[in-house]
Amino acid sequence: MPGTCDVVVVGGGQAGLAAGYYLRRAGLEYVILDAQSQPGGAWRHGWDSLRLFSPAPYSPLPGWGMPGQDGEEFPSAGHVVDYLRAYEQRYDLAVRRPVRVQEVWPAGELLAVQTDAEMWSARFVISATGTWQCPYLPDVPGREEFGGRQLHTVDYASALEFRGQRVVIVGGGNSGAQILADVSRVAEVTWATRRPPRFMPDDVDGRVLFDPAKPPVVPVAG
Numbered sequence: 472m473p474g475t476c477d478v479v480v481v482g483g484g485q486a487g488l489a490a491g492y493y494l495r496r497a498g499l500e501y502v503i504l505d506a507q508s509q510p511g512g513a514w515r516h517g518w519d520s521l522r523l524f525s526p527a528p529y530s531p532l533p534g535w536g537m538p539g540q541d542g543e544e545f546p547s548a549g550h551v552v553d554y555l556r557a558y559e560q561r562y563d564l565a566v567r568r569p570v571r572v573q574e575v576w577p578a579g580e581l582l583a584v585q586t587d588a589e590m591w592s593a594r595f596v597i598s599a600t601g602t603w604q605c606p607y608l609p610d611v612p613g614r615e616e617f618g619g620r621q622l623h624t625v626d627y628a629s630a631l632e633f634r635g636q637r638v639v640i641v642g643g644g645n646s647g648a649q650i651l652a653d654v655s656r657v658a659e660v661t662w663a664t665r666r667p668p669r670f671m672p673d674d675v676d677g678r679v680l681f682d683p684a685k686p687p688v689v690p691v692a693g
Contacts, residue, residue: 482599484512511552
């Protein structure tokens, strides 16, 4: 049967749950449509050693802080999944899964949302799908002729499969840095980044982590 609400949220990961929190607080009728079979979003599919890069107290969703993980300063992916599941239950968020959204189009004054199970009509649609299910592999010249293995972060599981090999890791973001730290223990690694990486001390917490990472401000004369 078709459903009607104020807002349809596409995606039930951390962004979708945060949106649901505020929609619920505002008293709006909403639904969160998530293609995953279980809570946790993309955190359910990360590599074995994946973890947050800031401590739990500085990694919360709105309304409820993330509990710490015993013996771990930086929580593991499994801990994040448990937190997202508990968060969803704590606020009784209106999540439906597994439901895959197939198409969205204008339908008069509303938006029509077609899924693999049913049709929804809403005044607004929030896209909170992330990028994990649509990985981007840049079309680098010569990629087709390269005889080695090429994989995206979403295909990485463990450093053990690269033991004793030569590996190039492309990208200086959080994923690239974590995989570099992982693979460099067992393989000969080259790290390719667009800009020189900036290393920060381990005791930098989540509140000030982003300040030294900001690009410098260059004053412009008026």
